[in-house]
Amino acid sequence: MAQQNTSEAIPNNNDVLIIGGGPTGLTMSALFSRAGIRSLVVEKRKTLPADPQAHVIRRRSMEIFEQIGVADAVRAAEPDLALDYITWCSTLGGEEAGRLDLHIDENGDPLPKIWTNIPQNLLQPILFDRVQSDANCDVRLGTECVGIEDLDDGVTAKISLAGGDEHTVCARYAIVADGAGSPTRERLGIGMEGRGPGAKFYMIHFKADVTPWIKSRSGPLFWILNPAALGTFIVHDPKKSIVFMTPALADEEGEDQLRPRLMAALNIPIDPEIVSIRPWVAHGQIAERYRLGNAFLVGDAAHRFPPTGGLGLNTGIQEAHNLAWKLALVLKGRGADRLLDTYEPECKPAAQANAQDSMDNQEKLGRVFEAIGRVQDVDALDERLRSIDGAEKRALKDAIECQRSHFSQRT
Numbered sequence: 001m002a003q004q005n006t007s008e009a010i011p012n013n014n015d016v017l018i019i020g021g022g023p024t025g026l027t028m029s030a031l032f033s034r035a036g037i038r039s040l041v042v043e044k045r046k047t048l049p050a051d052p053q054a055h056v057i058r059r060r061s062m063e064i065f066e067q068i069g070v071a072d073a074v075r076a077a078e079p080d081l082a083l084d085y086i087t088w089c090s091t092l093g094g095e096e097a098g099r100l101d102l103h104i105d106e107n108g109d110p111l112p113k114i115w116t117n118i119p120q121n122l123l124q125p126i127l128f129d130r131v132q133s134d135a136n137c138d139v140r141l142g143t144e145c146v147g148i149e150d151l152d153d154g155v156t157a158k159i160s161l162a163g164g165d166e167h168t169v170c171a172r173y174a175i176v177a178d179g180a181g182s183p184t185r186e187r188l189g190i191g192m193e194g195r196g197p198g199a200k201f202y203m204i205h206f207k208a209d210v211t212p213w214i215k216s217r218s219g220p221l222f223w224i225l226n227p228a229a230l231g232t233f234i235v236h237d238p239k240k241s242i243v244f245m246t247p248a249l250a251d252e253e254g255e256d257q258l259r260p261r262l263m264a265a266l267n268i269p270i271d272p273e274i275v276s277i278r279p280w281v282a283h284g285q286i287a288e289r290y291r292l293g294n295a296f297l298v299g300d301a302a303h304r305f306p307p308t309g310g311l312g313l314n315t316g317i318q319e320a321h322n323l324a325w326k327l328a329l330v331l332k333g334r335g336a337d338r339l340l341d342t343y344e345p346e347c348k349p350a351a352q353a354n355a356q357d358s359m360d361n362q363e364k365l366g367r368v369f370e371a372i373g374r375v376q377d378v379d380a381l382d383e384r385l386r387s388i389d390g391a392e393k394r395a396l397k398d399a400i401e402c403q404r405s406h407f408s409q410r411t
């Protein structure tokens with residue numbers, strides 16, 4: 001697990017302070033370096049995250065990873081999982097409602113591999129190693145931004161160091177990349193627009209080998225329709241790393257409640273080792289503004305949408321790219337401040353469209369349930385799926401086919 005030495009004094013005066021060392025902040029630091037700009041990244045975590053979260057890395061993000069020299073490492077770290085199908089089934093071991101073939105598009109034409117499938121907990125160490133070995137990138141783990149003030153000619157930020165000491169840091173510009181709950185965005189008084197908070201889910205990350213049960217329909221996602229254990233398996237590595245994302249049924253649920261639900265969704269003879277259980281609340285929100293004086297919001301700090309579409313991390317990477325070269329030009333005296341005002345009108349509409357797509361994708365999933373109709377329990381569901389025929393079978397096939405836009409985005 002990545003660790004780093006924080007004993008060196010934190011620099012007082014910086015061109016750029018990046019608050020948050022998630023995928024967006026780390027990519028931004030590497031992009032600045034490529035443009036010849038030094039940045040200081042403060043990240044409150046002491047170690048990199050162990051849970052997978054995002055896994056869909058789209059082509060445009062890979063082009064950006066190419067520019068910062070990590071694309072080969074990202075491809076090499078992809079787990080051994082064929083992206084053949086997206087499957088809907090009663091349980092992993094139960095009846096299948098249908099599947100989408102990822103090798104063809106909506107017209108039945110061949111579709112090239114459209115995303116790189118790497119879990120976020122494998123991606124982040126690659127980005128971290130990239131910036132840690134770069135003299136232009138100063139990344140401090142265990143270092144939290146606890147205050148920020150925007151001044152005429154820069155920002156000052158209060159930084160809390162691992163031992164508890166506080167330090168004031170000045171920077172010409174601040175990049176606010178501290179994630180969906182962004183405390184820095186709140187401190188700057190920037191509100192969010194849109195929908196949320198919505199439904200609460202639990203993400204159960206577990207270790208198990210499910211290869212025997214998925215090898216004939218290999219893929220990253222299995223939608224589970226069992227009325228007693230609804231949810232989605234996100235298969236990061238079929239041999240050892242899977243997340244079950246299931247709607248919360250009560251305010252506080254722990255392993256006692258969630259393990260039986262996981263077993264009911266699996267319905268196969270395995271004994272999963274639960275690594276972590278984390279709550280997650282759906283939002284479809286965009287920040288009111290992306291810039292306040294010398295501070296800029298990027299990534300989840302600027303928007304939060306459901307994972308249905310795999311767009312959150314990708315949107316942040318693309319914002320980092322849009323902003324880094326502009327700030328680099330301005331810092332070098334080769335661009336005027338008004339260039340920086342193009343960041344919001346260029347990036348916010350993309351985030352709004354991605355938020356809408358993600359929410360539409362989430363809502364459309366309901367059509368599969370409508371096509372199946374109400375069933376009492378998993379036995380009735382299995383019986384229904386075994387016997388469904390004629391027009392009803394075609395309606396179910398159409399309901400699954402209409403989910404295709406969720407997975408076929410090419411950029």
Ligand SMILES: Cc1cc2nc3c(=O)[nH]c(=O)nc-3n(C[C@H](O)[C@H](O)[C@H](O)COP(=O)(O)OP(=O)(O)OC[C@H]3O[C@@H](n4cnc5c(N)ncnc54)[C@H](O)[C@@H]3O)c2cc1C
Pocket residue numbers: 019020021022023024025042043044045053054055056057120143144145146177178179180182183184203245280298299300301307309310311312313314315316
């Ligand atoms: C189940 C799930 C599946 C997903 N799948 C996909 C997918 O397939 N594709 C996709 O594109 N997206 C996906 N996402 C979304 C993706 O995980 C996020 O969009 C992404 O992590 C955002 O990156 P970020 O760097 O902007 O923010 P974060 O990853 O949240 O990083 C922010 C960082 O800031 C740090 N921080 C917070 N406050 C402070 C502070 N005060 N000082 C210093 N540091 C601070 C945090 O510790 C954190 O490390 C998924 C999300 C979930 C929950």
